[in-house]
Amino acid sequence: MSRVFLATELEGVATFWRIYRRDGTTLGFTGHDRDLAFGGIVHRAAPGMLPSAIRRTAGLDGDSAEMEGALAHDAIDGEDLAAGRFDGARVEVGAVDWETLDHAVLYNGTIGAVARSGGAFTAGLASAKAALEINPVPRTSPTCRAAFCGPECGLSASRFTHTATLVSAEPDAARVRFDQAGDGASFVSGSLRWLDGPYAGMAMDIAEADETGGLVLDAELSDNLMAGTRAILREGCDHTIATCTARFANAANFRGEPFLPGNDLLARYPSS
Template structure:
C-alpha cells in the first residue's frame, strides 16, 4: 500500500484540517466493489461513489513495526432499503475476506488526491441490534497464516477438487415439510442410504484408572456400527465379550447419540489402546445444499447430517425454508482413510498421513 501523497495534500495536512473525511473501498470476492464514507454526504471520487448512508464509522488504527496484526473495526447500520450490506448477505458469507482500502480526502477539494491510511481484508463480523461490526485484518495477517501443507491423519483435499479427482454425486430435491426452521426438512425422494466405513484410530486412548473403566468413542460422522479391533501399544489384541470383561477383554454398548461406550477390566487400567470401529454415515453428510428456488435461491449451505428423507444443515438459512423450495444436494466426505477406501475407492489420491504415530507414541520414553 503506497502512502505517497501530493504536495497539495501534504501542505494541507500540515495546517489546521477541518474538512477531512475517510473513505473505505471494499471489494468482495465476487468482484463487486462498494464505497462508504464517514462524511455526512456522498463523496464522488475518481468516478466512484462513497455512500454516507448507513452510519459507517471506522475505529482508530493501531499498527506496530513488529509485523503484528493491525487493529481496526468498522461499524455501520443496516438500512431498511437500498443498503449495500444486508444481514442475509453477511450470514451467507458474501462479505467474507473482502479486500479493503481506507483512505482520507479533503472533501472540500478532492483534486488534492488521497492519503492511504490502511488496507487489509474483512475478518469476523458481529451482528448488532440494527447494525453490524467487522474487524479489519491488516496485510501482516497474511504472514501469520499457514501457507504450506502440514501432516494430518485426515485428507487435506477438498472433496471433488483437482487433488481429490472425484466427481461428487448430486441429486435434486424439493422440500416436503420443515422440521426445524431454517435447518431441518424432509424430502421423501432422497432415499439414498449411507455407507459403512472403518475408523482407524491413530491417536489412541488411555483406559481410566478408576471405575467404571470406560471409554466413549464418537464417530467422525453418523453413528457407531460395530467394533473392529482394540489393540494396545504393544500390539496386544483385546478380545470382545458380551458379559463383564476379563483381563485383556472389553465389552461395548451403542449409545442413542451415535457414540459407543467401551468397558474394560480393572487389570488393564492405565493402558494406552487404539480402538478401530465401523460407523454408518449419512449419504449426503458433509456435503452441500444449493437452493434453486424460494427465498434462499442462490445460497449454498453445508450439510451436517443426513438420513433417508431428512436433511440437517450446519447453520440456519438467512430466510425461512418453505415446502416446495427446490435445491441441489451434493454428497460429501469426512476425509477419513476408511471412507476413502470403502466408499470412494480413491485411496491413491488420499492426501493425509493416517498411520503417522500420534504425539503420545512419539514422545513416549524408550523401554
C-alpha cells in the same frame, strides 16, 4: 495512483470503505455527506458508520482496524449479521477526494468477530497479514487434510455437484428435502449453495441425512424458505482412508497418515 492525501492544509478528502461479501454482494460506503461513485461502485453516504484508526506496520504482525456502524442503514441489518452474510467478507478502507474522485486504498482485510449492542454493531478487521500466521507445515493426522475436490484431492468437483430444487423444508429441525437423485448419505459432510430465495448466494454445510432423504443443515432456516427454491449441492467426504479407497478409488491422493502410531501406543502394555 501516486496522489498524496492531506499534503496541504485544506483538501476535500473523505474516507470510504467497501465490503465484498462471500455471496457476491458488494457494498460501498463513504463518510462524505453525499453518495460518491468511483471505481465502478456507488458509495452510499453513511455518517453513522465509522472506521477506526488504522495501524500499519512494517512487521509481520497483523495490522489492527475496526469498523462501527448503525444497523439502521438499509444495506446492513441485524438479520443479515445474524445469518452470517458478513462473516469472512473482504474489506477495503481508503481515502477519496470528493471533488476529483481520486482515491487510494489504505487497508485490506477481512471481517472477523462481529458484536451487536442495541441498534449498532462493531466488526473487528483482520489484515492480509493474518495469512502469514498460518503454519505452512502440515501436522500429521489419521484423516485426509485435503479439501474434497480441491487441488490436492484431485477429484473433479463437477462430478459430485448437482443442481436441485427444494421440495420441502422444516425450519425448526433445519431439515430440507430436494429432488436430487442419489442417496442422501452421500451428501453428509458436503455443502449447498442457495441460488435464490432468502439465502441467495449463501453456503451451508450438510451435517446429517435421514432415511427419507432429508438433509440436516448446520444453520437455522427461515420460515420464508419455500418449495421451489434452487440450490447447488456438493457431495461430502468423511476424509477417511476407507472412504477414499472404496468410494472414490483415490487413495493415491490421500493426504493423511492413517497407519501412523498415535500417543496411545505409549500406554499399551503386553498381554498374553
